[in-house]
Amino acid sequence: MSVRVVARIRPLLEKELDKDVIVRADSTEDGKPLTMVKIPSPKNESEEFSFAFNSVYDQSTTQEELFSAEVAPHMKALFQGLDVTIFAYGVTGTGKTHTMRGGLKLADRGVIPRLLSNVFRRAKKVAKDSNGATTVDVALAYYEIYNDKVFDLLEPLEKRTPSGLPLREKDGKTIVVGLSERSCEDLKDFERLYIEANNNRVTAATKLNAHSSRSHAILRVKVTQTTGDMVRESTASAIDLAGSEDNRRTDNDKTRLVESAAINKSLFVLSQCIDAISRGDKRIPYRESKMTRILSLGQNNGITIMILNLAPMRSYHLDTLSSLNVSSRAKRIEVREIENEVVFKQPPRSNSGLGGTNMQRQPLRPLANAHNVHTGAVLAAKASEKAASDKPIKAFSVYTDKASKPVAPRATVLPTANSSQSLKRSNSNKRPADSLEPIPTSRPSKLARPTHQTLVPRPSAPAPSQISISADQLEALVEKKVAEILASRTASAPAAPAPQEQTVPVQSQISEEVKRRLEALERRIDNDERDDARSDGLRCLLQARQAKERGDDEGALRFYELALPFFPGQAKLLGKIDRLRAKLAGKRVADSSNNISSEFFDEQQPEQRKQRTRARAIAKTCRYEQEEEDEYHEGGEADVDDESFIDKPAARARHATTKKQKGLKVRADTEMDGLPTPKTAQLLSIVNSRDISLIRRLNGFGAKKAQDLIDHLNLEGDEEAGRLESLAQLRKLPGMGSRTVERAYEGLAADAL
C-alpha cells in the first residue's frame, strides 16, 4: 500500500483577512469528495495547476473531521499489531502544529490528543471485552530533532548534552540511544506529560509565525497488549515537522538562521528521499539527516499518513507549489503493511547454570526477525529498576524503556505473526537451563530471544559481548545488503558481448568495495559526535557540488544557501548563489508546469512514464557508479582521504599509529615539506592552476575530488589570495590529508622516472 497523502488548507488568520486567496480544494467531478488542490501558475494567472491527493481538506475542516476521516480508521489496525505513522509536512506557518497538537479547547485538540484519547478508549474496551484477560499498557517517548541533534523532551532541559542523543540502527529500525519512555495510565496522565514536554520543545517567534517550531517533534505511543503469556506491541508515531522557510522573508537573526539552515537541510533531504524512492533509485539518501533516518519513509512496515499543510495566501505561492510537488510524489511511495510479531513471555529461568545466587540474568543478545524485541525488557523494567539505574549507559530503542509497570521479565518471539490467539507455548518449548552457556556479565537481560533459536542446542563457543554482537550484526547486515544489491544488478544486467564479460567481475568487486566504503563512511559520519558548525558547512558545500554535477541547480542553490550561515560574507559563495538564483529565476516556474503535465501524462501514458523513470534511474545509477569509481577506483586510501575531511586530526592520529603509515608520514614530511623541490613546485602549480583537467590527472584524483578541491580553493580566495605555498597547506584542505597529497606527489615522481 502507498503512503497516504492528504492536503489540508488552513483558513485565513485574523490578520490575514485582507489577503488574496489563491489555493482551493476541488473534486474531479461534481458531488465527488475533494481530492484536488488547485493553484494558479505564478507565470500566467489564467492557467491553473491541479495536484491530486488521496483526500483534500478545505479551510472549513474541523480538527474532529480530519481526525475521524484520516486517523480514527487506523486505530483498529494499531491494536491488531500494525505500526501507524502520521506526519505533518509544509511551509512554516501553514498549520502543522495546529493539526498535530492543536489548541487547548476540546474542539481545537489536534491529532495527537485525539489519538491518545482513542487509544485509551479502545484499551478499556479490549480489557472489558476480554473480561480482564487482556491488559493494555500505553507508554510514551517524545523527542525533538533540533539542529540535527536529538533531544529527549521527557527529560528536563538541564539533562541535555550539547551533542544530543545518538542514533543506532537495530533490526532494520533506527533507534535513539538513551531515550526515556513513560508509562501513561489515562488521558490526564498523558496531558500532564505532553504539556510539560512541549515546554521543553524549541519554538520561537519568526516573522512568518509567532510560535514557530524550530525542531521536528516525534511522539511515539507504544501500545502493549498482554494476554496470559502473549504480548503484542505496536507503535503510533505522530510527527510534527518544522516548516521550511525562505529566509528572505523571515528576517531571521543568526541563531534563527542556523536553525533554519538545519530545518531546510533536513526537509530538502526528505524531498530528495521522496524523489529518489519515487524514481526507483537504489540509493536513498536517508542518512544525510537525522530526521530522514528516523522517519525512514517507505522503509517502515505499517501505515503511513502524510498531512500536507497549506496556507491559502498568495504570499506563499512558490513555497506552496514546491511543497505540493514534493508531496504529490510521496504518494508513489509503497509501504508494507506487516503486523508486528507476537511475543511470548518466558517464565524466569533458573540461574543455576550460571553459578552463584548473585549472578545476573543473560546479557543482551541479537534477535533476528523481531520488530518488538524489547518487549520483555520494557515490561521487566520496573522489576529491574535498581539494577538498571546502576548502568552508566542505556541503549533504549524508541520502542523500549523505563516503563513503570511490573511484568514478567523475559519474552520469547515466535516467528508466526498472525496466529497469536491460537498459539500457546508448551513446556517442551522452554529452553532448558543447562543449555545456557556461562556468560560472565553483570548486565541485566533486556532482550527477548526467538523461540526457534532456543529450540536448537547452542554450540559451546563463548558468547560474544553485546557490543561485538551488535557490531557484527551491523557488519553482516551491510554485507548482506551489498550482496543483495550486487546479485540484483548482476541478474538484471543485459548479456554483455564476449570481450566485455571479462570486466564484469572486476566492476562488481569495485562496486562492492565502493558500497562498503560508502556505508562505512556514512556510519563514521553519523557516529562522529563532533558535528561542529564548520564541518556542517563543508558538508553543505559538498552536497551543493554534487547537486551541481547532477545538473540539479535548485539543489545546488539550496545547499549553497545552507552553507552561507557557516561562511558568512564569503564573496565566492555569494557569487555562486547569485548566479544560480539568476539562472533559476525563470526555470522554477517552468519546472512546476512540467511537473503538472507529467502528473497528467502519468495517468495517460503509464508505459512511457515507466520507460522515462527507468531511463532516469539507469542514467542516475550509471552516474553514481562513475562518480564512485572516479573517487574510489584507486583503492585502499580513499577512506583515509574521506576521514581526513570529516575529522582530520583524529584521522591523522589514527593512521599515524601503524608502522607503515608512520613511515609514510615521516617520508612525506622530510621529502615533501622542506624547500620546495621541483616536484613539490610542480604539484603546487597544478593545484594552484585550478584547472580540473590538470588536477584530474594527478594520482588519486577523480572528477569529484578535483572539483571539490577547486571549490575549496575558490572559497579560500581568488587565484592570487588563495594560492597554496606548501604541501602542508594543501593537506589541510578538506578532503585532502597526508595520504592523498603523498599519492599525488608520488604519481608525479613516478611519471618523471
Ligand SMILES: Nc1ncnc2c1ncn2[C@@H]1O[C@H](COP(=O)(O)OP(=O)(O)OP(=O)(O)O)[C@@H](O)[C@H]1O
Ligand atoms: N486549521 C486551522 N484553523 C485555525 N487556525 C489555524 C489552523 N491551522 C493553523 N492555524 C493557525 O495558524 C498559525 C500557524 O500555525 P502553526 O503554528 O500550526 O504552523 P506550523 O506549520 O506548525 O508553523 P511552523 O512550521 O513555523 O511551526 C497558528 O496561529 C495556528 O493557530
